Amino acid sequence: MNVFELFQNFLNPPVLFFFLGLIAIGMKSNLEIPQPLPKFFSLYLLFSIGMKGGAELHKSGFNSSVIAVLLLAISMSALIPLYTFFILKRKIDIHNAAALAATYGSVSAVTFITAVSFLQSNQMPFGGHMVAAMALMESPAIIAAVVLHKLYFKEENTLMETSLTHTIKDAFTEGSIVMILGSLVIGFVGGEKGYEAVKPFTGDIFKGVLCLFLLDMGLVAARRLKDLRKTGFFTLVFALLVPIVNAFIAIGLSKLLNLSHGDALMFTVLCASASYIAVPAAMRVAIPQSTPGIYVSMSLAITFPFNVVVGIPLYYYIIQYFI
Numbered sequence: 441m442n443v444f445e446l447f448q449n450f451l452n453p454p455v456l457f458f459f460l461g462l463i464a465i466g467m468k469s470n471l472e473i474p475q476p477l478p479k480f481f482s483l484y485l486l487f488s489i490g491m492k493g494g495a496e497l498h499k500s501g502f503n504s505s506v507i508a509v510l511l512l513a514i515s516m517s518a519l520i521p522l523y524t525f526f527i528l529k530r531k532i533d534i535h536n537a538a539a540l541a542a543t544y545g546s547v548s549a550v551t552f553i554t555a556v557s558f559l560q561s562n563q564m565p566f567g568g569h570m571v572a573a574m575a576l577m578e579s580p581a582i583i584a585a586v587v588l589h590k591l592y593f594k595e596e597n598t599l600m601e602t603s604l605t606h607t608i609k610d611a612f613t614e615g616s617i618v619m620i621l622g623s624l625v626i627g628f629v630g631g632e633k634g635y636e637a638v639k640p641f642t643g644d645i646f647k648g649v650l651c652l653f654l655l656d657m658g659l660v661a662a663r664r665l666k667d668l669r670k671t672g673f674f675t676l677v678f679a680l681l682v683p684i685v686n687a688f689i690a691i692g693l694s695k696l697l698n699l700s701h702g703d704a705l706m707f708t709v710l711c712a713s714a715s716y717i718a719v720p721a722a723m724r725v726a727i728p729q730s731t732p733g734i735y736v737s738m739s740l741a742i743t744f745p746f747n748v749v750v751g752i753p754l755y756y757y758i759i760q761y762f763i
Contacts, residue, residue: 459658485549486620520545546718550657564702589726705756715739
């Protein structure tokens with residue numbers, strides 16, 4: 441893969457549709473995806489990825505390397521909030537520092553799905569267990585951030601204990617987690633034969649639905665850009681640098697585990713992405729003092745576009761050179 445191919449990701453239809461959403465808002469167009477279609481697109485994409493991942497996991501089975509990757513994924517999800525929290529609390533209040541730590545420790549399913557499309561375009565396989573890794577990385581970051589907030593914010597102690605309990609429950613029952621894990625299990629039980637039965641639905645129209653979904657994400661991200669004026673220069677730099685730092689850590693760990701290029705990219709994308717669905721829902725209950733306009737805007741309007749447009753092909757290029 442050369443530098444020219446690195447920038448070919450700009451010309452992929454899903455990425456171009458994301459830009460179309462940004463441009464439409466800039467032009468003050470009335471273009472929109474009517475509700476509840478965006479939610480349906482999200483569930484469809486999670487369903488498709490889960491079924492494919494389950495079938496691949498059925499084919500490969502569980503072994504020591506698969507278990508090692510899953511444990512490492514969970515560990516990274518819990519550790520990223522630790523170092524990001526202590527950096528953030530020097531510049532912003534405890535509430536938003538904890539919320540941002542959860543945001544960047546957790547994962548973005550849409551970024552993961554875009555990476556899947558990127559690998560398919562490059563005819564590069566990856567293990568089905570990476571889908572399980574994505575689902576398992578959602579919760580530890582949320583729990584770690586809430587624990588940190590509880591330790592450093594002593595007031596309203598009773599409320600925090602209740603919030604922690606609710607957060608743990610919400611983290612495991614959040615709709616996207618249930619869908620991806622449920623589809624993964626069903627795909628695993630059904631195996632390749634079961635996947636072939638639904639392949640016309642899960643495979644053939646996957647990229648078309650992804651284009652429409654990323655068009656909607658472009659519209660939403662463009663509307664969030666105005667909220668970034670409240671965050672200041674530090675959070676802007678943080679939203680760009682932290683994904684890169686996490687990506688380099690993940691690439692180094694991928695080399696140590698001798699992962700394939702496909703698995704290495706998926707693991708790197710998971711570590712470099714930021715949540716804007718599960719975390720906001722959890723923070724609303726667990727840390728109501730935090731400001732969604734900060735952590736949602738940073739993850740959705742800065743980190744997500746960076747990873748989709750630049751990050752994924754850049755990480756892949758480095759992985760091919762380094763591993």
